[in-house]
Amino acid sequence: MAEMLRPVTVDELVEAVRSTPRVLAVGARTKSRLSAVPGVALLSMTGLRGIIEYEPTEFTFTALAGTPVREIAAALAEKGQYLPFDPMLAESGATLGGTVAAGLNGPGRFRYGGVRDFILGVRFVDGTGRLLRLGGKVVKNAAGFDLPKFFTGSLGRFGVLAEITFKVFPRPASRLTLRLPAGDAAGVTGILTGAAGTRWDLEALDASLDDNTVQARLAGPEAAIDTLAGEILRRWPGRKLLPDEALEIWREAAEFSWAHPGGVLVKVALTPAQLPALAALGNALAGVRMRVTNGGNTAFLSLPSPVDAPRLGEGLRTLGTSALTLWGNAPLWPAGRDKPAIASAVKAALDPQNRFPSLDES
Amino acid sequence: MSTLPVLQRLAALLPGGRLLTGPAQLASYESDGLTAFQERPLAVAVPETTGEVIALVRFCHAERLPFVARGSGTSLSGGSLPIKEGIVITLNRLNSILRLDPAQRFAVVEPGVINAQVSVAAAPHGLHYAPDPSSQSICTIGGNVAFNSGGAHCLKHGMTSNHVLGIKAVLATGEVVEWGGASRDQVGPDWCGLFVGNEGLFGIALEITLQLLPKSECFHTVLAGYRTLEQAGDAVSAIVASGLLPGAIEIMDALALEAASAAVHAEYPPGCEAVLIVELEGPRETVAVERVRLDEIIAASGPVEARPARDAEERLAIWKGRKSAFSAVGRLSPDFIVQDGVVPRRRLGEALRHINAWSREMGVRCANVFHAGDGNLHPLILYDGRETGALARAEALAGRILKMCVEMGGSITGEHGVGVEKREYLPDMFSADEIDCMKRIAAAFDPRGIANPGKMFPVAGAPALVQHGLHPLEKAGMISRE
Numbered sequence: 001m002a003e004m005l006r007p008v009t010v011d012e013l014v015e016a017v018r019s020t021p022r023v024l025a026v027g028a029r030t031k032s033r034l035s036a037v038p039g040v041a042l043l044s045m046t047g048l049r050g051i052i053e054y055e056p057t058e059f060t061f062t063a064l065a066g067t068p069v070r071e072i073a074a075a076l077a078e079k080g081q082y083l084p085f086d087p088m089l090a091e092s093g094a095t096l097g098g099t100v101a102a103g104l105n106g107p108g109r110f111r112y113g114g115v116r117d118f119i120l121g122v123r124f125v126d127g128t129g130r131l132l133r134l135g136g137k138v139v140k141n142a143a144g145f146d147l148p149k150f151f152t153g154s155l156g157r158f159g160v161l162a163e164i165t166f167k168v169f170p171r172p173a174s175r176l177t178l179r180l181p182a183g184d185a186a187g188v189t190g191i192l193t194g195a196a197g198t199r200w201d202l203e204a205l206d207a208s209l210d211d212n213t214v215q216a217r218l219a220g221p222e223a224a225i226d227t228l229a230g231e232i233l234r235r236w237p238g239r240k241l242l243p244d245e246a247l248e249i250w251r252e253a254a255e256f257s258w259a260h261p262g263g264v265l266v267k268v269a270l271t272p273a274q275l276p277a278l279a280a281l282g283n284a285l286a287g288v289r290m291r292v293t294n295g296g297n298t299a300f301l302s303l304p305s306p307v308d309a310p311r312l313g314e315g316l317r318t319l320g321t322s323a324l325t326l327w328g329n330a331p332l333w334p335a336g337r338d339k340p341a342i343a344s345a346v347k348a349a350l351d352p353q354n355r356f357p358s359l360d361e362s
Numbered sequence: 363m364s365t366l367p368v369l370q371r372l373a374a375l376l377p378g379g380r381l382l383t384g385p386a387q388l389a390s391y392e393s394d395g396l397t398a399f400q401e402r403p404l405a406v407a408v409p410e411t412t413g414e415v416i417a418l419v420r421f422c423h424a425e426r427l428p429f430v431a432r433g434s435g436t437s438l439s440g441g442s443l444p445i446k447e448g449i450v451i452t453l454n455r456l457n458s459i460l461r462l463d464p465a466q467r468f469a470v471v472e473p474g475v476i477n478a479q480v481s482v483a484a485a486p487h488g489l490h491y492a493p494d495p496s497s498q499s500i501c502t503i504g505g506n507v508a509f510n511s512g513g514a515h516c517l518k519h520g521m522t523s524n525h526v527l528g529i530k531a532v533l534a535t536g537e538v539v540e541w542g543g544a545s546r547d548q549v550g551p552d553w554c555g556l557f558v559g560n561e562g563l564f565g566i567a568l569e570i571t572l573q574l575l576p577k578s579e580c581f582h583t584v585l586a587g588y589r590t591l592e593q594a595g596d597a598v599s600a601i602v603a604s605g606l607l608p609g610a611i612e613i614m615d616a617l618a619l620e621a622a623s624a625a626v627h628a629e630y631p632p633g634c635e636a637v638l639i640v641e642l643e644g645p646r647e648t649v650a651v652e653r654v655r656l657d658e659i660i661a662a663s664g665p666v667e668a669r670p671a672r673d674a675e676e677r678l679a680i681w682k683g684r685k686s687a688f689s690a691v692g693r694l695s696p697d698f699i700v701q702d703g704v705v706p707r708r709r710l711g712e713a714l715r716h717i718n719a720w721s722r723e724m725g726v727r728c729a730n731v732f733h734a735g736d737g738n739l740h741p742l743i744l745y746d747g748r749e750t751g752a753l754a755r756a757e758a759l760a761g762r763i764l765k766m767c768v769e770m771g772g773s774i775t776g777e778h779g780v781g782v783e784k785r786e787y788l789p790d791m792f793s794a795d796e797i798d799c800m801k802r803i804a805a806a807f808d809p810r811g812i813a814n815p816g817k818m819f820p821v822a823g824a825p826a827l828v829q830h831g832l833h834p835l836e837k838a839g840m841i842s843r844e
Binding site for chain 2: 055056057058059080103105109112113114116117126130132133134136137138139140141142143144145146147148149150151152153154155157158169170171173193196197198199200201220221223224225227228267269270271272273294295297298321322323324333337338340341342343345346348349350359
């Protein structure tokens with residue numbers, strides 16, 4: 001691979017963008033498929049790291065886009081705070097900018113929302129090389145268009161993020177995870193939808209479609225969640241996980257260590273009612289592994305090799321879901337993608353010279 | 363192209379006399395919640411189906427005819443102020459809840475559905491729609507989407523944008539798009555996120571998919587009175603530092619208290635310069651633990667008196683006093699200006715000291731009610747328009763407050779939007795390049811500049827805008843503002 005540009009200041013970043021006709025920013029490349037784009041220079045953001053402002057009393061921080069989320073999580077934890085969407089791949093080195101660009105949420109997305117719900121403001125370089133700040137630095141702001149949300153999931157194809165401001169919350173006093181066997185995929189859907197609509201205020205609601213087991217996580221004062229756990233276990237048989245066991249399960253989910261290394265990993269956005277059909281689709285593919293998070297609104301499918309990727313894509317299209325490949329040699333958009341005229345017009349507004357690859361270049 | 367007059371061809375799109383052109387018919391659409399400004403449109407179109415809305419927008423695009431979409435007209439920033447040479451498209455008749463899925467906790471609604479009606483429909487399933495602007499009994503979801511409306515519970519639950527999962531919209535070019543859907547996740551750029559808060563500059567939402575949340579089982583609401591505003595502010599800092607995450611943290615100052623007492627006979631602890639309202643919510647077991655902690659913090663913060671609501675009725679009374687405060691203060695004065703700038707929470711005390719000092723120095727009375735949890739001020743600046751120079755002084759104070767918000771690192775608007783009211787202040791917050799970037803995006807959605815022109819962006823030579831008196835619906839007690 002050609003030598004990467006690696007700016008260490010925002011000025012250098014602006015200069016690097018201006019001087020490179022075809023360029024894509026990358027962080028730690030923990031979602032390697034997202035930056036596997038032919039014909040562009042890669043711009044490493046790993047030199048632009050560090051927390052610029054953190055005011056625990058404001059529930060906000062601003063950090064350079066190349067900052068590893070692990071570093072941020074540690075700084076927040078020191079003050080008893082956290083990013084409630086549980087950034088994924090933190091231990092693998094994922095950066096804040098990469099997390100935003102990928103639009104990837106962890107299990108905690110279930111309770112208070114995802115990256116899109118906690119991002120407040122961005123400083124970014126547009127395709128004409130201008131350094132712009134949109135959104136705000138306070139927890140509430142309605143001035144101007146919400147470009148920070150638009151950048152969530154936009155894969156670096158509309159601008160390069162330099163700095164990002166997030167809202168954070170106080171960390172819950174304690175956590176408790178329950179493991180609930182569900183029998184089959186329909187049983188999983190039943191527990192997920194049944195548990196989501198209750199008074200329990202669950203923090204995370206995940207499942208494995210390999211063994212049809214649900215993981216439900218409570219968070220709050222210890223005495224309270226213990227009582228709630230008892231009520232949940234009276235409704236569905238299961239057991240409380242020991243603290244270490246629970247940590248390991250959530251770490252495995254966050255790091256995708258359950259997935260086939262070197263295989264294809266696909267994120268699917270769907271609704272809980274679509275889970276049985278998704279399970280049927282997956283089970284027809286050799287060696288598939290399937291995890292569900294976000295109360296059944298997000299699924300991750302891992303294939304041992306790209307051989308079955310076309311069949312998976314066709315099945316996802318038929319199901320009417322949308323999907324994104326995170327790892328492996330498979331189409332970036334396995335279920336295809338709508339291409340309204342407005343998408344090209346907004347791309348032209350932010351990047352008139354096509355300095356950044358389009359969403360179709362992959 | 364037909365040579366028939368434009369309005370005649372437009373009327374053909376809306377059989378049954380649903381293109382209003384008579385002066386009496388147009389009068390009630392001349393202004394919105396920002397009553398200072400009135401403009402009579404050419405006509406008001408009253409579509410009943412999404413197909414008709416699409417046909418209207420396509421007609422406007424072809425004819426280069428400006429249009430303003432309107433719900434109930436409660437915008438406080440003049441967001442639905444008509445355009446003289448254009449039409450208003452009123453969406454109140456598109457008021458169906460198309461789908462409500464209790465198991466998957468979402469609703470698909472048309473833009474004219476009233477905010478509170480979504481929660482009413484969801485209530486039998488133990489669910490609700492979280493965003494609660496004070497005008498929620500009358501404002502529409504379409505308007506909430508256009509202006510990313512807030513409410514008293516934004517710190518924990520977020521604004522409108524955080525609850526919109528999917529949007530079907532007709533853009534100003536006539537293109538119909540569908541973004542997102544029933545899933546609480548998506549892939550690719552967040553188009554719904556970009557659309558929410560567009561202030562009507564992109565197009566018209568036709569169907570909106572909203573996430574529903576389980577209703578909180580239990581509340582603990584405390585009202586505490588303090589001798590000084592600083593003490594109330596310090597109490598907020600202590601609560602925030604404690605690790606609790608209240609659903610709402612609100613403060614009212616002395617003038618607001620006086621007005622609320624008079625208007626709804628709310629009783630507040632005597633001799634207080636400020637009242638703090640804090641509300642915890644969640645499962646009863648959680649609230650039972652957290653309320654002890656909250657009560658300790660409040661007790662240690664030196665209140666004159668702290669009153670926890672003992673039942674649902676007392677809780678509602680506390681909120682009634684809070685939500686009536688603005689219209690109550692409005693009754694103290696013939697005219698007023700209301701703003702919703704944001705400052706970093708730790709600088710609330712400092713911001714209020716500045717506001718009070720300027721208020722005294724300039725001889726302009728100002729009441730303060732604010733969402734203390736998220737630093738969202740709501741100064742209400744009182745004046746009498748018949749008095750020479752009073753308006754200019756009130757405007758000068760308003761301008762100083764907005765500039766202070768920006769200088770402190772905050773925002774010119776937390777939840778009302780820029781609209782026409784604050785468009786001249788946008789350059790205080792964003793550079794020329796940043797405004798140019800936003801204009802380019804607006805032009806991508808609306809190359810002909812026909813969708814709600816004159817809103818959000820500064821207009822050279824535009825007159826200053828001022829709020830005069832209560833909105834007619836406020837006078838009738840139908841709505842209130844925060």
